[in-house]
Amino acid sequence: DTEVTQTPKHLVMGMTNKKSLKCEQHMGHRAMYWYKQKAKKPPELMFVYSYEKLSINESVPSRFSPECPNSSLLNLHLHALQPEDSALYLCASSQVSGGPDTQYFGPGTRLTVL
Amino acid sequence: RKEVEQDPGPFNVPEGATVAFNCTYSNSASQSFFWYRQDCRKEPKLLMSVYSSGNEDGRFTAQLNRASQYISLLIRDSKLSDSATYLCVVNELGSGSARQLTFGSGTQLTVLP
Numbered sequence: 001d002t003e004v005t006q007t008p009k010h011l012v013m014g015m016t017n018k019k020s021l022k023c024e025q026h027m028g029h030r031a032m033y034w035y036k037q038k039a040k041k042p043p044e045l046m047f048v049y050s051y052e053k054l055s056i057n058e059s060v061p062s063r064f065s066p067e068c069p070n071s072s073l074l075n076l077h078l079h080a081l082q083p084e085d086s087a088l089y090l091c092a093s094s095q096v097s098g099g100p101d102t103q104y105f106g107p108g109t110r111l112t113v114l
Numbered sequence: 115r116k117e118v119e120q121d122p123g124p125f126n127v128p129e130g131a132t133v134a135f136n137c138t139y140s141n142s143a144s145q146s147f148f149w150y151r152q153d154c155r156k157e158p159k160l161l162m163s164v165y166s167s168g169n170e171d172g173r174f175t176a177q178l179n180r181a182s183q184y185i186s187l188l189i190r191d192s193k194l195s196d197s198a199t200y201l202c203v204v205n206e207l208g209s210g211s212a213r214q215l216t217f218g219s220g221t222q223l224t225v226l227p
Binding site for chain 1: 145146148155156157158159160163201205214215217218219220
């Protein structure tokens, strides 16, 4: 099973709202990732968690707050977003070391900020 | 200078054609190499890993030249269902042992009936 699930599939929020994106994998992967993808552009890395610890933050604004409650779950908390934050948010996971390092992507959450 | 460069296309080819995509990367310490495909409004999906010895999966052949820092993908006998964006991806070891993918901008392929 190489499945990464994400909820919700679609999200529309106002600039004053607080919402969360959720990601789950049951492949035993210990690295999880958040990416942002705008139309006709490649995914841009936002955050990397390795063994439930934040290891990479690609200078993402603080209105995006990641959380890794356990090795299977990854959340992205959203607050006071801007319309330019509208994008497809992709979660991915991979083994950390000692095996294939392929990243598997979830289907994404399509976010619209009004 | 972009770290991973691809011809953005678009490539419009007839069914049955052979099409080749090329990619160059700038970081000589890159460890792993992949081609992903992404359909419109969907997530990227792994097409194949790329090995120095070259590898083939059905109609798809991938090649890696580490000396030239060059990766290629060849699609033979193209099908309508091959229409997608093809992303060249290299993998580097980031901090904390987590790997970090760097994506090319993608090459758009449309196979025409």
